Amino acid sequence: MKATELTIPGAWEFLPPRFTDDRGSLLVWHDSAAFADALGFELTVAQVNQSVSRRGVIRGVHWADVPVGQAKYVYCPQGAVLDVVVDLRVGSPTFGRHEMIRLDSVDHRAVYLSEGLGHAFLALEEDTVVNYLCSTRYAPTRERIVHVRDEELGLDWPADLDPILSERDANAPGLAEVRAADLLPRYDECHRLYQARRVGRSVS
Template sequence: MNFIETKLQGCFIIEPKIILDERGYFMESFNENTFQKGIGEEVHFVQDNQSYSTKGVLRGLHYQTGEHAQAKLVRVLQGEVLDVAVDIRSNSPTFGQYEAVLLSAENQKQFFVPRGFAHGFLVLSETATFFYKCDNFYNKESEGGITYNDETIGIDWQFPLENLIISEKDKVQPTIENAKKVW
């Protein structure tokens, strides 16, 4: 696996080693030892989640606060998404900045989003199956969110905003300035 650190300290794009032959392919999608060595820290995942969405569905930007903060290792099993992480660590030199990564079943890339980041994704293909590991259990009382169109962050979703399909909950999320603090 190739671990590429992004401009946001702690966020990594992970490119698997894919072995192709006439039968198809094989790849190791996760190995705890390789993963921890690649990102330089110990992370133990405790929960796996999966979602299925159609083109134009935007989920996010979400995070968990305090002792329930979560790191996520995300990938796409079918389809293509634009995956986004926003640094919401108030003491970080990249606070309010984002990283966007194209994840697809074809490129098999993964994106590691550590604790202290808001996360969201937009489905670019007709449908997509999205899979992610979390290092902490979900806790409803610790939910946080930021509006997808916060002008101070300025995310380029690479999609017509008028065609987005967004949950009622995500339509009313606050700006980064007014959002719950992650710690």
């Protein structure tokens, strides 16, 4: 499995090898050893989610308070998405930057997002399935959101897009409002969490 860190530190792309024969194909879309070799620790999985989306659905931009945060390993076994990583960590050298990666059932890429990074995706096909391996369980009181159309974020959605949003996502605040409310994660706190995990300590 090939692992590549993206331009945003703490975000990684994984490309699994695929094996085919006359029966069909097989691939390993998450390998704990390959993950640990790349990042220096094994992924803790506390919850596994699956979403099914119509074409044009956008989910995000979401993240969880740090600490404890929620890291995600995201994979698309059916259909295709434009997956978006947004650096929302105040004090990060790449704060405000985003990166978009196509995840689909052709190349079978997966993306890992460390705690403190914002996540969104656009479904490019009908009945697109996205699976998430999550490091912590969903906690509604710690879940945060910023609007996917926020001008300050400047996410590069397709020009002809007529997005389908949940009511919550459609009414999400902009980045300036979230920053003013001191709800953005802090890079130094995130970094301490990352370092502690690499040496096998827990952070509360």
